[in-house]
Amino acid sequence: MAAPRSVTVRTPGKINVSLKVGPLRPDGYHSVASVYLAVSLFEEVTATALETDEIQLTLSDPDGRLPQEGIPLDGNNLAARAARAVASRAGLAQAGVHLHITKRVPVAGGMGGGSADAAAALLACNELWNAGLTPAELAGLAAGLGADVPFALLGGAAAGLGVGDRLTPVPAPHRLHWVLVPAPYGLSTPQVYAAVDRLRSGTDVAEPTEVDPVILAALADGNTSALAGVLVNDLQPAALELAPGLRTVLEAGTRLGALAGMVSGSGPTLAFLAADEAAASALAAALRTEGHSALAVYGPAEGAVTAADTTAHQTYRK
Numbered sequence: 001m002a003a004p005r006s007v008t009v010r011t012p013g014k015i016n017v018s019l020k021v022g023p024l025r026p027d028g029y030h031s032v033a034s035v036y037l038a039v040s041l042f043e044e045v046t047a048t049a050l051e052t053d054e055i056q057l058t059l060s061d062p063d064g065r066l067p068q069e070g071i072p073l074d075g076n077n078l079a080a081r082a083a084r085a086v087a088s089r090a091g092l093a094q095a096g097v098h099l100h101i102t103k104r105v106p107v108a109g110g111m112g113g114g115s116a117d118a119a120a121a122l123l124a125c126n127e128l129w130n131a132g133l134t135p136a137e138l139a140g141l142a143a144g145l146g147a148d149v150p151f152a153l154l155g156g157a158a159a160g161l162g163v164g165d166r167l168t169p170v171p172a173p174h175r176l177h178w179v180l181v182p183a184p185y186g187l188s189t190p191q192v193y194a195a196v197d198r199l200r201s202g203t204d205v206a207e208p209t210e211v212d213p214v215i216l217a218a219l220a221d222g223n224t225s226a227l228a229g230v231l232v233n234d235l236q237p238a239a240l241e242l243a244p245g246l247r248t249v250l251e252a253g254t255r256l257g258a259l260a261g262m263v264s265g266s267g268p269t270l271a272f273l274a275a276d277e278a279a280a281s282a283l284a285a286a287l288r289t290e291g292h293s294a295l296a297v298y299g300p301a302e303g304a305v306t307a308a309d310t311t312a313h314q315t316y317r318k
């Protein structure tokens, strides 16, 4: 008997090199102006056809460094929800699938790992089931699954308005080098947004309507020192309040040679910008010597690609 068909899709984690957050909206969300940068820490989802109509999930952690508690392995997993969304949109009566998630992005780390799994599952199931959904339809389903899911499909660098789902790709032709410091714990995104509302209560908070053009120019030029001066994250004070230990790690990164450091999204992962690849690798080594976990990565990295395509899109210049 032939082996059941499988499709593997790879998607990137992200950092937000700029994240401006507006006031709390009546729907419980905040409008943002975000500059997303996909980085070279990838999730993979392999979707394998099942004879039944159940959705099964398994997970592996090849690098052996992710706390896996807190990841639901049932219908609440974002990858399972993505598979259901494809089946229902395509009107498939029997849509059984086994989803295997290979996890590398820190869990509840502010790097959009669950969103990357959802994006990968959308594309993998669409291909596995020959569901025929267009990229625009997949992007629509992605936005219904979470604010960051559309960017995980797209990858590269993009400005995000609305809740982060209204995306415009932005030119970032030069590879930038970063060091990520994951924490051994997670932070809950809704709690970080709630903390920022509390910290800013009584102040007038503007609706963000556009991303900072200085950031866009620095990305377009690959100007790391200009970029270092304008990295901003409105969620950072809230993340530091919830996880005060991050302050010493931020200080260590800059003391050890980072051009700048910031909390990634809702945290607690920290992202340090390095001058070049050699500086990133030296910084990661120095941080590890001081007892921190540290990974050198680059961005932009490409968005969702099926496994057979993974070498076909390496278009970024160093």
Ligand SMILES: C[C@@](CO)(OP(=O)(O)O)[C@H](O)COP(=O)(O)OP(=O)(O)OC[C@H]1O[C@@H](n2ccc(N)nc2=O)[C@H](O)[C@@H]1O
Pocket: 016, 019, 028, 029, 030, 031, 032, 034, 109, 110, 111, 112, 113, 115, 145, 146, 147, 148, 149, 162, 163, 164, 189, 190, 193, 264, 265, 266, 267
């Ligand atoms: C903060 C950011 C920055 O990119 O990412 P993470 O750092 O979590 O990865 C995003 O805004 C997170 O996006 P994502 O994690 O997809 O959010 P969702 O699942 O859609 O929403 C989870 C909860 O976060 C809050 N939320 C999310 C997005 C947004 N623009 N405003 C919000 O207030 C809401 O409380 C919402 O119920």
Ligand SMILES: Nc1ncnc2c1ncn2[C@@H]1O[C@H](COP(=O)(O)OP(=O)(O)O)[C@@H](O)[C@H]1O
Pocket: 070, 071, 072, 076, 077, 078, 079, 101, 106, 107, 108, 109, 110, 111, 112, 113, 114, 115, 117, 118, 186, 187, 189, 266, 267
């Ligand atoms: N496939 C998934 N991977 C990780 N977390 C998931 C997944 N599906 C659902 N979740 C839930 O989403 C929460 C946030 O996940 P994650 O995307 O890792 O972090 P963040 O929102 O900080 O980027 C997790 O704590 C978990 O409860």
